[in-house]
Amino acid sequence: MDRTTSDLAWVLSGEDSFNIYMFHGGTNWGFDNGAVWSGDRSLAVTTSYDYGAPLDESGRPTELYHQIRETIAKHVPAGSIPHVPAVPRLIQTGDIVLKPVLSLFDMLPKQPMIESAAPVPMEHMDQSYGFVLYQHTVEEEAEGILFVGDGPRDRVLVYQNGHRVGIIDGTYSSPGRVRVRLNEGDLLQLLVENLGRVDKGHKFEDQRKGIVGNVTVGTRQTLERWKTYSLPLTKLPRGLSRGDKVVVFHRQSPMFYTGSFRLAENAQPGLGSDMFLSIDKAIKGQVWVNGVNLGRYWAMGPQQSLYLPGCYLNAAGRSNKIVVLELEPEANRPMVAKGLSSREWFNRPDPDSVV
Template sequence: MQFAVAKRLTALALVAAALGAQAAPSTVPHFAPVGDHFELDGKPFVIRSGEVHYARVPREFWRERLQQMRAMGLNTVTTYVFWNRHEPEPGRFDFSGDLDLAAFIRTARDVGLKVVLRPGPYVCAELDFGGFPAWLLRTPGLRVRSLDPRFMSASARYLKRVAQEVAPLLSSRGGPILMVQVENEYGSYGDDRDYMAAMLAQFREAGFDLPLFTSDGPSPSLLERGTLPGVTSVVNFNGNVDAVKRAFAQFASFRQNAPRMSGEYWAGWFDSWGSRHAKVSPAMAGEAVDYMLGQGISFNLYMAHGGTSFGWMPGANSNGTNYTPDTTSYDYDAAIDEAGRPTRKFHAIRAAIARHLPAGEKLPDLPAPTPTISVPRFSLIESVPLVDTLQSPIRSKMARNMEAYGQGYGFILYRKRFEEAAKGKLELGEARDYIHVMADGATVATVDRRRSESSADVSLKAGSTLDLLVENMGRVNFGASLPDERKGLMDQPSLGGKELNDWEVYPLPLADLSGLRFKRGAPERSGPTFWRGKFRVEAKGSTFLDMRGMGKGHVWVNGHHLGRYWRVGPQQSLFVPAPWLRAGGDNEIIILDLDGAPDAPSLQGLPDPVFTTSG
């Protein structure tokens, strides 16, 4: 759908206005595309990049990961900027701690890496809502990735703030940021040329006065839809050397006398719940890198180090019918694994790069990674049922979606009280995404969006309470379904054909667990339960919590939300970074197990992750 905008300019006019900001300087630019190659300080430069997302890696690990990438032979790091993390509420920005973008870029510069920046505003990245902040969905009818003026105003504010953070680090000022990406794979989403032109104008108006580029799949149809005249274009793909050749043959049929670069060479892949654990051949990745360097082709390994989608960060995919949420781990089968350890793929790629180093360049030594440790098995000895933690409800005639109540992430509970007995099929319509149907606090059924489920049989006694605990499993981050990914109940529930109204609604963002009141021992009733325990760590190191004895839920350690676990796999452990553990002291762990967990749950920490091999 197109939105009318006052005095709407044509795509060509907007592009011309944006490119006007690139008037040729009187001196050689620090970095620039020149004909069929890139130049750095006037000399040909091949970008050897790897991707890592600083928001998926604790700040204490940044230097170590970047040094590892440099030792692999890379000369550049590429990173997305996650809008949803930096502007959690409209106008309230956060660039501190693990979100200190400028500090990450300065660290990259200090270890000898240039930077390619990808601020979106759409990033995909297997991230909730493709990186868009959930608060955009509070406005009925707002359309992301469109000329909707409400979206364009928000994106302009965000891009301006990002530009302010990194201004001294742009290559136009002699800094390490070589170039910046406009939007992301738009050719796979739409064909609104005016929108892409408006995006380009926003980047220029924000202050990004350095080379810009777009990134799309290599087919001419995708490039036709996603590129901009006069703006560098790079292509994304995976596969062996033949696949590389095909991709750049396609690119050559679309654009000539332009730098050749794989903006994303998918050297691994992500996992979805209930699927097979993804693996990509180390030899194939090494051979592809070897070929690209032999042809003078720049590349970016997606991912060089994946890290972790902590908390509520994971996204999902959907083709409009099937919904597949992504796992907490973003290991991505990358060259550097989730715990920061070089893999066989790392060494295959390092060897390939070593064969093509410019004269006088030597690979740095590989730094020792932070160790991983075991944690002896420990018990969780305190508990409290989730239904006993509820505070004051919002009274609502109709059951509405999560965003309508001002909530972005977590769970939401809809409660209906029955004066008379009721029995029949509970119809939920489209419920997003995983629902525990509870009668008087005990789970009687589950409804899973992954399986296209929408109903359950229930039988309620007079005076019973029906609770619908709905879990946001991650908003769709790619494709046509993305703009409408609100969560919770989309339709009015009915029981036995009769619409249910008059709800008590409890938003449960679970951002602060300090108010939970635990009691020793297991709860008297079954159903979703919080458990708490302590464990000691004597040595410094990261660990993987073995979750194979639990069902489905979330884990917090020392206040850090590690993310989701689920017995369906393939992920069966949760990464705990060393900086979040207290060596030589007690560590607090809280688990919300939606299945209630065994009477005496216990966990242990392992030095390596656990994945099942099939879904």
């Protein structure tokens, strides 16, 4: 902050012009975040595209804004800077209990599917974002390290007979190695998440997602005959409105959770109902409120809450529905959301990191 204001004062003392990037923070809604290429890997940008801007992603002035304003005021005629308009405070909610209602894999029978000898990339499914599931029925025994094409693009959750047996993540400095022992008749499923495409610098020509190449085990034993399912999640699946009926938690497949909340009777509409939504015990996934995809959450951070504009909420007294896709659910881990009046931004140990 001090460096910004001192540089600005130097520019203004020379009667020069300037612009600020960025002045107003933004939000990468849904799956729309990009990525940057760093060394030998792609690093996903957070859902929040704030970068410490003078106006945060909710449009509210930050301390940096006021410091810049004070600096400018020293170099212009007194009274020429207009007053800062009043901005409503962000609001908060109580705990919002989320209940599991549908497994992501329950959607498969109704999803587009391609059968092929080798897996096909996401783009071959006429898909740009979201997830792709690769499914293979083992025809002969295989044992060893699992290799997915030319590498994970980007995060691969590995399931054997419905149980999650490992994660391979191309954004890690060490992507992880999953050793499998496959028996004839076993079901191998690879759920690949597109974490965002590189959108500046280089590597533009190599941004296909999913699996590019063969899947092999051990000493390059190739697994052939795959079913590839498209899971863009541009629309939420049917079957999420089950009232109090909670599904039986089976194994470790990604799970949709739902919950609801109402604004207080004295809540102001629009900007006056802005908040940041947090799910404290969640590991990784996606959040929708009233059908709007707010973006990704990830326990390791640094972003620990998602901006929820009041314009997406129903008026006081009406129900607002939350849908969460938790990619790494546990039957004994409660899922509870909460609206916060300030955003949370910190790092946690990554529960999946192999480093």
